[in-house]
Amino acid sequence: MNKQILFIFTLIAISALLIAGCTQPQQMAAQTPQPTTVTPGSHGLSGSNSSVVSLAPVPVYVIGHRQPDTDSIASAVAYAALLNRIYPGSPYIPARCGDLNAESEYALQTAGLESPVLIENAHNKSVILVDHNEYDQAVKGIETAEIKEIMDHHRLGGITTLNPIRFRNEPVGSTATIITMRYREEQVTPAPKIASILLAGILSDTLGLRMSTTTDQDKKAVAYLSNMTGIDPKSFGKTLINKGLRLDGIPIRELIVRDVKEYTLQGRNVSIAQIMTDSDQFPQKNKKEIHESLDKFQTGHGYVVSIVLVTDVIDQRTYLFAAGTPDLLEKLGYAEQPVLLEGVMSRKLDFFPSFAQKFEQIVQG
Ligand SMILES: [Mn+2]
Structure with a gap:
């Protein structure tokens, strides 16, 4: 009686091991993680069953x-x-x-x-x-x-x-x-x-x-x-x-996209780039070229509006350039450029929230 129970237990244990050994690679391939399957990057306890199955590490x-x-x-x-x-x-x-x-x-x-x-x-x-x-x-x-x-x-x-x-x-x-x-x-x-x-x-x-x-x-x-x-x-x-x-030697068309970020607001694509500088020389001297390059970039990529923030980090102010339809620029208050934004340093904190609010109001209105 005891021998029979032991035999059945052994059988169950062997079957379980076999099933586990066969199914794990398939689970990996199908990308359906099970609670007991450890995959690299899952932040689980790595290596707990590495002696049974060796899995190719997924980078x-x-x-x-x-x-x-x-x-x-x-x-x-x-x-x-x-x-x-x-x-x-x-x-x-x-x-x-x-x-x-x-x-x-x-x-x-x-x-x-x-x-x-x-x-x-x-x-x-x-x-x-x-x-x-x-x-x-x-x-x-x-x-x-x-x-x-x-x-x-x-x-x-x-x-x-x-x-x-x-x-x-x-x-x-x-x-x-x-x-x-x-x-x-x-x-x-x-x-x-x-x-x-x-x-x-x-x-x-x-x-x-x-x-x-x-x-x-x-x-x-x-x-x-x-x-x-x-x-x-x-x-x-x-x-x-x-x-x-250091902005010398880099073409304006490259500078205005060097750190450009894209956002979707009310289903419309907007781009905002930022150039850091240490005086007002760059925005004053390159007005015309910034405008021309920005217009090309905006129409070429199909943005509703493309903005470049030229930030003077010493005097802590930003000169805003924007390209878009005259109607939208007017509504945003960007008809006369560059727009001087006193105290604006951070794109994400000082500029984006108020811009996005204004933009969404205009689009909805
Ligand atoms: Mn960051």
Whole structure:
């Protein structure tokens, strides 16, 4: 009697093992995660059944927005590094979906880091989005990508997912600040290279902690990172900003799209770019060329309105240029250009909310 029960139990156990062994690879291929299936990037307990079945690791690309800035690059590099340390064996790969600008190149070089890998299309790839959460600003093919996680410091931009995901959005000065907070929460000390690039990300996005977006969290993160690396944030910030401000030798048609961001408002596509400079010389001297290039860009891409904010970071004011139909420009109050916006420094905080409200009222009215 006892022998029979034991035999039946053994049979059941063997069948269970066989079934588990056969079905797991299929579950992977069909992308239907079961509670017991561990896939790289799922943030589950990795390796618990690796002795039974060996699964080919699926890379997860940690990627920032189009026309990447230093915050996007820094956040991708540093967050991938953190996840690779927390979840060993899961390949988190820092990525970008556009060319590096001069400032980011300098920041990577200073840190002694490689450039993130260029991803032109994320179709069917697994991704973690950093420094953005809008389809219009994301890598091509995002609609069919599997978004695993989002880390950001912008307005909520309407990305939806099928699975529940970690979505961390905080109104701080940079995404690099949030990544630094994640390191501290996980009690992981960033490697000196990573600390250096995080510092660059924060200092770049907050213009050396002077932007209106700067919070205590950003200051704390800068203190922590500069203390650890021995890098003086004042001089490092100044050098970074000057790299970003250097406008000589770059054609106007490139400058006006260098960090352009696209938004959908009431179903209409709008573009807003920003150029940082240290005086009113650039907007005054290049009025005509900015207008011509902006008109071409707006009509060529079919935007309802295209805006370039030329921000004088020393006098803390912005010169606005816009292209669109005369009727719309008139209603927006942009008939006479450039429009002087005193105190406007941050596109997302000082400009976008009031612009979007006005734009939506005009479209609805
Ligand atoms: Mn940012």
